Amino acid sequence: MSHSLLLVFEVTILVLAVALGFEVISKVPTLLHTPLMSGTNAIHGIVIVGAMLVAGLGHKDTLTTVVGLVAVVLASANVVGGFVVTDRMLEMFKRRDPPREDDGSGRN
Amino acid sequence: MGRVATDLAYLATIVAFIFALKFLSHPSTARRGNWIGAVGMLIAIGITFAQKQIDSVWEILLGMAIGGAFGAVAARKVKMTAMPQMVALFNGVGGGAAALISLAEFHNLAPDPGRLHGDISVSIILSALIGSVSFAGSMVAFAKLQELIQGRPIVYAGQQVVNALLLGAILAAGIAIVAGAERQWLIVALIGGALLFGVLFVLPIGGADMPVVISLLNAFTGLAAAATGFELENNVLIVSGMLVGASGTLLTLLMGRAMNRSLANVLFGAFGQIVAGPAAAADTNGGAVRSASADDVAVMLAYAQKVVVVPGYGMAVAQAQHDVRQLADLLEARGVEVSYAIHPVAGRMPGHMNVLLAEANVPYPQLKEMRDANPEFPRTDVALVIGANDVVNPDARSNAGSPIYGMPILNVDESQTVVVLKRSMNPGFAGIDNPLFLNPKTVMLFGDAKDSVAKLIAGVKAL
Numbered sequence: 006m007s008h009s010l011l012l013v014f015e016v017t018i019l020v021l022a023v024a025l026g027f028e029v030i031s032k033v034p035t036l037l038h039t040p041l042m043s044g045t046n047a048i049h050g051i052v053i054v055g056a057m058l059v060a061g062l063g064h065k066d067t068l069t070t071v072v073g074l075v076a077v078v079l080a081s082a083n084v085v086g087g088f089v090v091t092d093r094m095l096e097m098f099k100r101r102d103p104p105r106e107d108d109g110s111g112r113n
Numbered sequence: 114m115g116r117v118a119t120d121l122a123y124l125a126t127i128v129a130f131i132f133a134l135k136f137l138s139h140p141s142t143a144r145r146g147n148w149i150g151a152v153g154m155l156i157a158i159g160i161t162f163a164q165k166q167i168d169s170v171w172e173i174l175l176g177m178a179i180g181g182a183f184g185a186v187a188a189r190k191v192k193m194t195a196m197p198q199m200v201a202l203f204n205g206v207g208g209g210a211a212a213l214i215s216l217a218e219f220h221n222l223a224p225d226p227g228r229l230h231g232d233i234s235v236s237i238i239l240s241a242l243i244g245s246v247s248f249a250g251s252m253v254a255f256a257k258l259q260e261l262i263q264g265r266p267i268v269y270a271g272q273q274v275v276n277a278l279l280l281g282a283i284l285a286a287g288i289a290i291v292a293g294a295e296r297q298w299l300i301v302a303l304i305g306g307a308l309l310f311g312v313l314f315v316l317p318i319g320g321a322d323m324p325v326v327i328s329l330l331n332a333f334t335g336l337a338a339a340a341t342g343f344e345l346e347n348n349v350l351i352v353s354g355m356l357v358g359a360s361g362t363l364l365t366l367l368m369g370r371a372m373n374r375s376l377a378n379v380l381f382g383a384f385g386q387i388v389a390g391p392a393a394a395a396d397t398n399g400g401a402v403r404s405a406s407a408d409d410v411a412v413m414l415a416y417a418q419k420v421v422v423v424p425g426y427g428m429a430v431a432q433a434q435h436d437v438r439q440l441a442d443l444l445e446a447r448g449v450e451v452s453y454a455i456h457p458v459a460g461r462m463p464g465h466m467n468v469l470l471a472e473a474n475v476p477y478p479q480l481k482e483m484r485d486a487n488p489e490f491p492r493t494d495v496a497l498v499i500g501a502n503d504v505v506n507p508d509a510r511s512n513a514g515s516p517i518y519g520m521p522i523l524n525v526d527e528s529q530t531v532v533v534l535k536r537s538m539n540p541g542f543a544g545i546d547n548p549l550f551l552n553p554k555t556v557m558l559f560g561d562a563k564d565s566v567a568k569l570i571a572g573v574k575a576l
Contacts, residue, residue, distance in 0.1 A: 012232050015343060015351055022339075022352045026359025029131060033138040035482065038368060038463035042328050043200050044137045044147055045361050048130050049334045050154065050203075051353040052210045053177075054161050055341040059217045060176070061167035069217045070169060074176045076213035081180025082187075083207035088151045089188035090199050091137075095144040097193070097471040 040094045047087025053080035122160035123349035129153025130353050134360055157349055180206075193472050194429040197461040198258035201251045201327045204334055208247025211337035212304055215241035218344050223295040231291060233344055238287040240340035241300060242307045247333040249311025254327050257320050258461060264320030272317055273381065279310050314380075321503060322379045324462040325368050329376070332361025368463055402538065405556040407565060410532050411572025414440075417494035419450045421486065423523055424466050425459050427500010427535065431562035434473040437499060440566055441475070443573050452479045454486035454496075454523050456504035483523060493528035498549075500534060500562045506547045516545060531555040534565045 033041055060073025130153050136146025158177075162170065184203065191199045215237045222229045229237075256262045283306040286299050318326055335357025342350030369376050414420055422441065428434060441451040453475065459466045467480060481489070490496065498505055501523075508515035509522045525531050531554050538550070538557075549555055558565050 008230060011346065012343075015346070015348070018348060019339065019351055019355050022355035023359040025131065026134075026356040026361075027363050029134045029356075030138045030360045030363060033364070033367070034140065035457045036464050036467050037138060037140060037143055038364060038457075039196070039200075039324075039465060039468065040143055040147075041134075041137045042331055042361070042364055042462070043196075044133065044143075044150060045335065045357045045364070046200055046204050046207070046331050047147070047154075048133065048150055048353055049207050049331070049338045049357040051126075051130075051157060051350060052207055052214065052334075052338045052341060053154075054157050054347065055214045055338070055345050055350050056210050057158070057161045057167065057173055058345055058347070059214050059221075060173055061169045066220075069221050070172070072213050072217040072220070074169075074172055076210040076217070077173055077176035078180035078183075079206040079213070080210035081177045082184035083180075083203050083210065084154055084184065085181040086184030086188040086199065086203040087207075088147060088154070089185055090191070090196060090203065091147045092144065093188065093193075094196060094468055095147060097468050 040091055043087065043091040043094060047084060047091055050080055050084030050087050053077065053084055056080045119160055119164060120348060122156055123347075126153040126157040126160075126349050127352045129156065130356060134356065192432070193469055194432060195259070196468065197324065197327065197465065198255045200462075201254040201258065201323075201330070204327065204331050205248045205251030205255065208244040208251065208330070208334040208337055210244070211240045211334065211341050212244030212248060212307075214341045215244065215344065216300060216304060218341075219295075219300045220297065223297065229295055234291045234295070236340045236343035237300070238290055238303065240337045240344065241304050242283060242287065243333050243340065244337035245304050245307035246311040246314065247330045247337060249308040250315040250330050250333075251311075251327065253312050253315040254323050254330065257315075258323055264323075266319045267316040272313075276310065276313050279306060279313065283307055283310060318380065320461070324458065324465075325365060325376070325379050327462075328361060328365040328368055329380075332358050332365060335359075335361050368458070402550055403553075403556045405532070405558055407558060407568035408572045408575075410556070410558050411569050411576065413495055413530060413532065414444055414449070414497065414569065415447055415573050415576050417444075417449055419489075419493050420444060420452075420495045420497055421481075421489060421493045421525075421528065422451065422453045423459075423496055423498045423501050423505060423525055424453065424455070424470065425499065425501020425504060426461060426465075427502075427562045429460050429465065429469055429500070431500065431564075433499065433563040433566050434469045434475075436563055436566040436570065438470070438473040438475050440570050440573065441479075443570060447573075452481050452486070452489070454481050454483070454489075454525075456483055456501070456523050459501055459504050483521060487524050490524050490527040494530065496525035496528040496531045498525060498531060498533045498535075499566070500536075502535070502547055503545070505549055506545070507549055507552075508545070508547070512548075525549070526552055526554065529554070532558060534558050534560070534562050536561060 056073055056076035060070055060077050129149050133146045133150030136142040219237050257264050283303055286303040290299050335354045339351050339354030339358055342354055444451050455466045457463050503517055505523050505525045507526055509517045509520040526549055
């Protein structure tokens with residue numbers, strides 16, 4: 006695939022991703038704003054793939070590897086911290102959600 | 114692993130992320146959604162390792178262990194009240210990673226003439242710029258929420274001009290690079306300038322607006338990740354980054370709407386200009402404020418028919434949610450009807466109060482959203498405002514000159530009596546006066562929210 010054809014293809018999926026990103030969360034209740042923000046925060050940790058590629062692909066010098074590895078460290082913190090924080094937030098809700106089934110049982 | 118198999122696995126990751134977002138938008142599936150996202154992430158990481166060109170595998174694993182351990186420990190240790198700044202911190206490091214990827218790619222490609230296509234250098238500059246702004250801005254947001262630096266807006270003369278000039282200089286450096294000046298110092302200068310811009314951009318924004326800012330910076334990091342996807346010609350980065358960029362932008366707008374303020378108003382708005390010194394505000398209010406003892410308030414609560422608790426950030430910082438629930442239980446045992454009115458932006462983030470009260474095992478049906486809570490106030494004997502300020506400020510209804518004019522508020526002043534638990538007469542995070550405290554119906558109970566609530570518990574028990 007020629008370079009410009011690839012670029013057009015990439016821009017196409019970018020535009021579709023924008024539409025999907027807007028659509029998929031459009032009905033989120035206020036209650037879930039913070040966990041959703043935290044969840045999307047974890048998902049952009051996908052930069053870890055970019056960091057791995059930069060740090061791990063050949064044809065480069067020490068500086069590239071070192072900068073890439075620092076990026077790996079930062080992105081890993083983003084990924085793990087993001088998912089764990091989100092899970093902790095949602096754990097709180099789960100106890101009585103849906104409320105009617107769990108109401109008054111006293112179980113945790 | 115061949116390119117086709119790799120891209121198919123990345124497609125699985127993309128599908129997982131889409132379902133993760135979908136599930137995260139519904140209360141009953143949200144937790145599962147988060148797990149689906151984590152599984153998608155694992156697939157992407159695993160398949161990237163399986164590419165045969167990858168070397169330095171051990172170094173990468175070590176880097177992951179260090180970053181992952183920090184993330185896991187920080188995320189597990191943090192108190193529920195400090196969640197917002199944790200989100201800011203993890204968002205910042207993600208943005209920093211995107212900026213570093215651009216720096217490395219530029220360093221890698223620039224020395225060979227002709228390898229840096231125009232679109233690649235545009236992507237490198239965008240992710241370096243946006244990632245750096247997100248990193249520095251998130252760190253300032255973290256510092257403000259952690260109270261390492263003061264939460265109120267930091268303003269100086271000519272601020273907007275300085276910011277505009279700085280942004281202009283950064284863009285000029287970017288354009289020079291795209292135009293062919295592929296010098297390393299230019300990209301380093303661009304990143305340095307963008308870091309400075311990130312700091313200057315967030316400093317003048319008040320702490321009360323940090324949720325919106327963090328959400329915006331979260332969307333920024335998504336965009337930076339998408340830009341690194343263009344650099345590395347990698348679909349999973351483009352799509353996942355853009356999903357976050359788009360949904361994060363929408364979420365930011367939804368949060369702004371909950372506060373009835375435009376994004377421009379949050380970012381460049383009046384809040385910075387109207388701040389009066391806390392001392393001055395206290396002086397003007399001083400005379401007319403009625404303060405009460407904990408025992409007085411305990412009597413009021415114990416003999417009320419209906420009490421509505423209005424929690425705010427003061428409850429969160431004092432970690433008072435468990436005591437509040439204990440107080441509510443005591444009152445209910447005496448036959449008082451207790452509910453909680455939750456303003457959508459109470460605390461530091463939408464949903465912040467719900468999380469805290471859920472942690473304290475407050476029964477879910479007692480939590481009332483604003484539109485359900487407001488009609489109840491005229492029938493309420495005591496509205497117990499615990500560390501909330503701006504979300505109950507009647508100026509938002511009636512004073513067109515107030516910076517929060519038009520923001521929907523909880524109409525606590527419609528109840529028989531309002532009890533405000535507050536540390537001092539200092540204005541709230543937005544730094545503006547609150548006439549509610551001067552209302553003849555209002556009594557103030559000064560002190561740390563946890564101490565005050567503990568005294569109320571003791572007071573009710575003693576009756």
